[in-house]
Amino acid sequence: MKYKVVLVPGDGIGPEVAAAACDILKAANAPIEWVQALAGVAALEAGEKELLPASTIAAIREHRVALKGPCTTPVGGGFSSVNVAMRKTLDLYGAVRPVRSLAGVKTRFENVDLVVVRENTEGLYAGIENEITQGVVTSVKVATRQACLRIADFAFRYAVHRNRKKVSVFHKANIMKLSDGMFIRCAREVHDAKYQQIVYEELIIDAACMRLVQDPTRFDVLLMENLYGDVISDLCAGLVGGLGVVPGANLGENCAIFEAVHGSAPDIAGKGIANPLAITMSAVMMLNYIAEMHGDAAVAATATRIRGAYDRALQEGCRTRDLGGELSTRQFADAVIARLG
């Protein structure tokens, strides 16, 4: 029995790192059958009219799980972000980005183990911008009570399920009293009603950033709206080695897309030097998701094997250039495959 998963290689380094991750999954005998789909500049280059073809959305709706490489959104030219559009169209309202220290990746901190939970459908990413008169533009931040309650419940449920102890909400409700005010009120309401076993705190985001870079080990699950989640995810990646080592999942009620936090990295695309670890880690999250969805312990075991293999590879000094090593994308993937056991 094979699970059909949509593979969207994406742009820039996307196809390189996606190919490496697929090779690792194949070598581990993960029971996955890939359904190829296009998005981003790759879709335009293949003759599609849109960055996000309807056929790609239909494939993800049908198969319910996708592994995705990063997609470039051309600046200007009237294109809206393919990533934002994908998450909104499929209502993938919860982004989960686990950030953990890795043995063999030396950084300023040890024992970082936190998870960024980001609301994926609203905030300033609603994309409502107007030029109200020449030289004056407005950008509308959208917050609905329904979406705030939903993401809060998602974060607390995640915390309980993963045996996490604390949820910290980052906000700027001192300035954005209505929008961020509602976000924290909803989080508080959900916590008090259903999740009192989880420690709850609220932090104004500027001070929270200072605390994060002073001592990230005091944090556990972080909950925030869309833009803050985007920025804080990259900040947290910097605490554990950079964008090459942080995976992610975009989850909704009906489907899920797994992708690294990083973008298409045009500065290194085509050189074969990108770190394939973040998308491989995302693929491991995907296998665990499939395992839970289908109650398939063998798939969970495969995920654990792959995770063990890349942890060992890093511990034994196998590293791509972003981590101070010399391995190419391909060589790192081969090093992981050699340690699958």
Ligand code: NAI
């Ligand atoms: P980026 O994440 O692509 O790159 C930032 C820096 O990190 C670059 O120096 C890059 O070389 C490095 N980097 C990123 N991933 C790496 C990896 N796996 N291995 C080694 N080094 C890595 O961010 P940037 O430059 O702001 O965005 C480039 C494009 O990506 C833009 O078009 C943006 O819209 C898109 N993007 C797409 C995302 C997605 O599809 N989920 C997420 C973020 C950005």
